[in-house]
Amino acid sequence: EEVPFHIILICYLSYVVLILFGYMRDLMRKTGLERNTNAVERDREGYVQLYQSFESFYTRNIYRRIRDAWNMPIASVPGARITIIDRLTPDYNNTFSYPGTKTEAINMGSYNYLGFAENTGPIIENVNNTIDQYIVGVGTTRHELGTTEAISQLETLTARYLGVESSVVFGMGFGTNATNIHTIVGKGCLVLSDELNHASLILGCRLSRATVRTFRHNDMRDLERKLREQLVLGQPRTHREWKKVIIIVEGIYSMEGSIIDLPELIRIKKKYKCYVYLDEAHSIGAIGPHGRGVCDYYGCDPNDIDILMGTFTKSFGAAGGYLAGKKSLIDHIRVHSYGDAYACAMAPLVATQISSVMTTLMGEDGTNQGQQRIKQLARNTRYFRRKLNQLGFILYGNDDSPVVPLMLYFLPKIPAVIRMAYKEGIGFIGAGFPATSLTTGRVRFCISASHTREMLDKSIEFMDEIGDKLEIKYSARRRS
Template identity: 40%
Template sequence: MPFNSPLPSPMAISKPAQSSSIFKKRSSNSVGSLPASAASYLSALSQADASARKRSSGASATSTPALSLSSSITSSSEDTVLHEADYLDDPHLASNKDGLLLPSRPPTSEQVFTTVHTEFGHCAEEKYRTTSQHKLGTPLAPHVTQDPPYYILLSTYISYLILIVLGHVRDFVGKRLSPASYKHLMPRDSGWRPQLYMPHLRPSPSGYAPLNSDFDSFYTRRLKTRMDECFSQPVTGVAGRTILLLDRMSPDFNHTQLLTGGKTRALNISSYNYLGFAQGRGGCADMVEESIKRYGISSLASRLEGGSTDLHTISEALVAKFVGMEDALISSMGFATNSTIIPALVGKGCLVISDEFNHASIRFGTRISGAHVRMFKHNDMESLESLLKEVISQGQPKTHRPWKKILVIVEGLYSMEGTLVNLPVVVELKKKYKFYLYVDEAHSIGALGPHGRGVADYFAIDPKSIDILMGTFTKSFGAAGGYIAGSKTIIDRLRVHGHTGPYAEAMTPPVLTQVVASMASIMGIKFPTEAPSSRLTSATHMIEEEYHHPGPIPASALPSWINLPPALASGSEGSSRLRRLAFNSRYLHNGLIKLGFITYGHPSSPIVPLLLFNPGKMNMFHRLMKDRQTPIIVVVVAYPATPLVTSRVRFCVSAAHTKEDVDTVLKACDEIGDVLDLKHGLPKKERWSIEEIMSKAVQLGTSA
């Protein structure tokens, strides 16, 4: 939609004019053909709008025309495959009994929503917003892990022991009674017998070794397979506030999964969609469509060959301004950003000091770098300082020569724990011991800080006090890939020595456009007072305007064809999403604690782990959440991603969720927690009822 075009009137009877689209559009039903429930909803919209207009202007309610569903609660852009009206002809969805399709509170004419409710929930209440910011001058509260009762730990160990013993017994008996079922795990003959041609050779007892031995695959076959109902759930459509699950069943105890052909719309509390930019329609989606017309689907080459477009250069400049660094380098894969860049930073004779809970991509990158690796206890600053004193005083093993360089790697927000790095103390240690600091902001960028600039923004720390900032575009920006930001000297070296530049395929133009559009929506766009005669899009001739971090991005730094709607271009929509995410995160975290659950993480974290412990409860929790009247899809996590006895469900909160959505999750957890005996946090006399929690949502959602 052009930037200067007005939003459609919420009182419009006819749909706004449709623009040409390269995507196939689904036909919309007329209001007269909608089921009774949809007609009732439209009537409620009309009545609410009439009441609001009568209060403000004294107009007669009878003169208010019926509201158009497409104009009052959906985007003005019609370039989409998802319309709320499209689902109303489905008898299973038309009743809206689960509360997922239509908002529970009809919007009025003063509330013009430009999103689809199933993708981004409508919430006009300003009280359900807060700011993600650390209180200056106060130390970060240490993360204290709470242990469950001994009988919970004992039953968890016994459960795993039973599974392991039964698994080995089945393997022992099965290899003898049904060897054909274990053929893929046994050494097999190659089929070629050289003894037939050379009798002097001794016969070989076996041919090829199995690619997967029975020992290596034991956990997958005997433990994970029993819980496969929880994993790899097939879905379709947009992974927004809700998501469509493809129903499946297993006729052979999870060895195979068959699709039944049915679909279930569920509340999505499992996707990395922190700011809700994973939408199939709206300003960002319109710009992605425009980029396909201009650039196609792929660059079809690596960055150092023919795959570097002006979009790549503009995106890197925008990322650098967003995070407050001199320069940035983008990669087409988040995992590869760490695993290919770290070996270009350190090598033999260097030391990497890593948090024990760092992501697998960091571990992989340090392993192939050839550098020596030491780990410190998770987020324990005393452990880190003690280790620094030791390695600096002792030097390299055997020779005791000084290290060529020391690189400390931490995460801004730990994905399995939900904890924040104690960045103020780490920066002080950096000044004291003179090491290089690498901060992985895969989950914190866009999700933390009053401006969404990550953990440095949250603690009000100058980002230039950090040497390397890494992040991904998957979580908060609704895109894919990652970035490395730092000084221009470092980034120029990484462009050549990092494997992503010479070997990896360049990030595709549609993904780059999503990054640019969503990031500009968070920053806001500063337009010149007098429009220039032409806006140059070439990065080498880009109009340079003064930029202060953090602040809006000059319009000259963006491609001329990117025209976001006013709410996105001004940054007001991005700011609202940041504040909605902060409220939802704190409300869910504090609400679960008040209900009596053991949770991990910081209240400001959009990742909220709830401890399940026993492996059998993982299946049951997942199934009970999905089988509710309002289905809820969750992610359960177990060993080896977590320690053996701390299996958990990991809630991923989004700005797309409404306060009512968080209420729904809390109600479900309250009921299921009683059934599965999961409340081992607060004593019973200190717990709150679910009614009290819902009534004090503002207090819980705004307190750290």
């Protein structure tokens, strides 16, 4: 739903006010009118200017004013409830001090879709046993001695979980994209990338030196048009035909809450005989009746996707990422990946955590806890979205997506909502420029299977109350 036009105009005005005062403060700091608390070593000569001061203009003059609402230190697992360490600031967020108190809050911001971010239960027992059996981490790469039995088991289990031939795991989700795309594409290849793809995909494509063309977010018509255009044009300048064409998309977009239109994408892939790289960082475990991600959600065959990628951070209460697909492809990646050559291998206890969660989700642990959590998450998501829609908020994304962006548009409204929620004992996450465009600031809820109905209702009541106070119920739709 588009926001009324006048809201956008006033939004730009609010940025003009911030920029004017930002320049005024810079002038005051430069002329010594205001004491500069940013740089401590101001009196020493010869310090080269590391970065252009303009590049940190936004951080210095806009983000600093609201940064108490971000990066709050926590003192517990990021579960359904979270313990936040309180901070005080005597000088408008230039410096923080800790009074030593903590705040218990409902956690509506962490990626903990299935609620496995726990420090009790059978899974933790397995992890503890692994620590006794192995050491805590391996300080070496996969190409040397980093491959432990826990990791081999995890790779076999991941391939079975996804229903493909083989898989390889890495110790970091971001690194899985950044250090492997170059093994798949290179110069003379064409990458069609969604305009809202994650920074790790953008970095991986840039490192691969392939030609990258972006298409409008989740718009398969625009994708097909761009694909046809590029296939006809060929490579820039020489117009030689492309060596390889690959489409890179995500399963769930964490800023938009949208779910990829997978059946349409597979149709395009088969029609133009190109490859698909599907990043399921947020969707693996979170959607689909069996928690297998968007393929499961749409009932598509995972073997139609050439490269399946995903992370274990959001639904498995762990860290790291995987690539899965044909065995020949995975063997090629194992040999040529930067991640396997330079990065430390995944810690065995993290691999055990993931294997245990995966076994639970597959129902092989003798309980149907995995299924219950998947169903609970789907119920919580639909309930929460429907309630917020009824209250008149503008939400982005698909009704089944556990990422629920609620649009605030104005940058100042984001910290206002977060601070007021914090007082009420609810933890929210906000996202504004440059993570979103100038006029689409938002608060983003991440629903979890471990949220109880009371927690969701408390958040909804709170949003209802401040929705009127801050005038953020922008939806013009008729409310049921």
